[in-house]
Amino acid sequence: MGLSYNHPMPITYDEVQHVAKLARLELTEDELRAFQDELNALLGHFQDIVDLDVEGIEPKPHAVVRTNVWSEDVPRLGLTREQAISLSKKSRAGLFVVPTIIEE
Amino acid sequence: MFTKLSLAELSGLLQRRDTSAREVTQAFLDRIQHLDGKVGSYLTVDPEKSLAQADAAQALLDAGGSQPLTGVPIAIKDNISTDGMRTTCASKVLEDYVPPYDATVVSKLQQAGVVNLGKTNLDEFAMGTSCENSALGVTRNPWDLDRSPGGSSGGSAACVAGELAPASLGSDTGGSIRLPASFCGIVGFKPTYGRVSRYGLVAFGSSLDQIGPMTRTVEDAALLAEAISGHDPLDSTSLPEPPISAREVKSGTLKGLRLAVPREMLEGEVEPGVREVFEQVCQTARAEGATVEEVSIPAIKFGVTTYYIIAPAEASSNLGRYDGIRYGSRLDGNGHVGMVAKTRGELFGHEVKARIMIGTYALSAGYYDAYYLRAQKVRALMAQEFESKFAEYDLVLSPVSPVVAFRLGELNDPLALKLLDVCTIPANMGGFPAISLNGGFSSGLPVGVQLMGPVLSDERLLQAAYALEQALPAAAFRAPQFA
Known part of the structure; x- marks a missing residue:
């Protein structure tokens, strides 16, 4: 599956719903329809680079590329457990509280 | 009267003991309390904390251990982490988030004795061009309170233009320092990617984000850049180079400078008033001995x-x-x-x-x-095209934005707003340093011009910008009457 480079199909409502699920965004139906329109408008705009010949060009992942950056192997204090936990909206006994994932 | 002064001027007064850090900070806090209700540049102000920092700075000054900016206050964009002071990114998600650590730029400022005046409004997570995407408040342009200050660093631009801070820090992912600087008639400098640590800057587009100064003068931009730049082991994309030096900033000249004007930045929807100011700036540069030539950099489009x-x-x-x-x-x-x-x-x-x-x-x-x-390949193509022009020319000269500050609520087509970034995006794509300064006015509103240089040309760029600022009457900072 996937869009053909030269003839992009408009994104369907179901596809937008799927993207929202991947992005962990709970959206209303109105929002999903609005994003469907916005994504389709943008994808139309993206067409200019989809049509561009970029054969043989190495992708540039970063503005100023550095490779093999090492840091000194020196221990450094991080946050204490109390500091880290204190930022959470729900914690108990020094632990983050999350909804049950594995049922008994 | 302190609120009328640049960082360099305030620094002079403080170094000569003609005033105290507390007096300077208090003057800005008073003005914020009195007038920021109209502008809305700040999200958080903590006078007690600011004054305590001012007193600590004064102790440094009195002990003779001061640095150039010791005792001056600046405002900080609210996506830059401040230990113990909430950092909201203008989002409901982080509305009451108080970071347990400082961003590297904040630690550096603290070590230099710079006072934190408060945290400024932005488009939520720095995503926007008008500051209207803030979930926590409206920021207005001091030049016309019905207009946008630009974005995303809208609060950081508005507070400098409105004399509610002598300078501020912004962040720039696609133009978020330079565009609001242009809309508000101030100086905005995005350094070479990697010269300023991103540690503690809340990440948006990590390969593009860069923190930089927003100031009244180019000299101030250089001074603030010097204070916040330099290698940081906490940011693996930080470059090993020494800090950006402000020492030679005033020694620049436009004489003999080769400036390239990409025609792709003047095509399309550039307002006549912006075009007019830009042409005058080109003429001024030529009159000062620079060569200004139109070139083509096709990938800009x-x-x-x-x-x-x-x-x-x-x-x-x-x-x-x-x-x-x-x-x-x-x-x-x-x-x-x-x-x-x-x-x-x-x-x-x-x-x-x-x-x-x-x-x-x-x-x-x-x-x-x-x-x-594919976008990464086009990014490479664009960087190559610019680099080949930098082999023939010293710097690229262009407008910052095709339009002047628009009315709040006027531009709500997301695509139209995105197209405003055409002149600023290339610097982020290539990691190039770029600076915006005021070139003139159109219907009473500021029009910025941009100079851009190759990677690591920050000092040279600042020198050229300083020389251009001296040659342009409109580039001298003036405060709008909004009170």
């Missing part, structure tokens, strides 16, 4: 598209961390995934959700090659 694939892709990944569990706001939902999705779905604003959706789509299976990988 793909910049907006490339940016609106790469930046949302990186954002969709970076903003994955807001799950409501470890920090930030949290809403209950159905099970674990339901809780995360409800928190994000309800608390992120529309533009942030739109970008997460675009980025998630562009990175999803089947589309990665067509969009993200």
Whole structure:
């Protein structure tokens, strides 16, 4: 599956719903329809680079590329457990509280 | 009267003991209290903390251990982490988040004895061009309170223009320092990517984000850049070079400077008033002995598209961390995934959700090659085209924005807003340093011009900008009457 480079199909409502699920965004139906329109408008705009010949060009992942950056192997204090936990909206006994994932 | 002064002028007074750090800070705090209600540049001000920092700075001054900026106050964009002071990114997700650590730039300023005046408004997570995407407040342009200050660093620009701070820090992912600087008639400098540490800057587009100064003068921009730049082991993209030097900033000249004007930055919807100011700036540069030549850099026209694939892709990944569990706001939902999705779905604003959706789509299976990988190749092409021009010319000269500050609420087509970034995006794509300064006025509103140089030409760029500032009457800072 996937869009053909030269003839992009408009994104369907179901596809937008799927993207929202991947992005962990709970959206209303109105929002999903609005994003469907916005994504389709943008994808139309993206067409200019989809049509561009970029054969043989190495992708540039970063503005100023550095490779093999090492840091000194020196221990450094991080946050204490109390500091880290204190930022959470729900914690108990020094632990983050999350909804049950594995049922008994 | 202190609020009328530049960083360099304030520094002079403080070094000569003609005033105290507390007096200077108090003057700005008073003006903020009195007038920021009209502008809305600040999200958080903590006078007690600022004055305590001022007193500590005074102790440094009195002990003779001061640095050039010791005792001056500046404002900080609210996506830069400040230990013990809330850092909201103008988002409901981080509305009451108080970082347990300082960003590297904040630690550096503190070590230099610079006082934190407060945290400034922005488009939520720095995503926007008008500051209207803030979930926490409206910021107005001091030149016309019905108009946008530009974005995303709108609060940082408005507070400098409105004399509510002598200078500020902003961040720039696609033009977010330079565009609001242009709209508000001040100086905005985005250094070479990697010269200023991103540690503690809340990540948006990590390969593009850069912190930089927003000031009244080019000299101030150089002084502030010197104070915040330099290698940082806490940011693996930080460059090993020494800090940006402000020492030679005043020694620049336009004589003999070769300036390239890309025709692709003047095509399309450039307002006549902006075009007029830009042509005058070109004439001034020529009169001062520079050569100004039109060139073609074809990849510029793909910049907006490339940016609106790469930046949302990186954002969709970076903003994955807001799950409501470890920090930030949290809403209950159905099970674990339901809780995360409800928190994000309800608390992120529309533009942030739109970008997460675009980025998630562009990175999803089947589309990665067509969009993200392809955009990275176009990014490489664009950087190459600029680099080949930098072999023939010293700097690139252009407008900052095709329009002047627009009315709040006037531009609501998301695509139209995105097209305003055409002149600023290339600097982020290539990591190039770029600076915006006021070139003139159109119908009473500021019009910025941009100088851009190759990677690591920061000092040379600042010198040229200083020389241009001296040659342009409109570039001298003046404060609008909004009170």
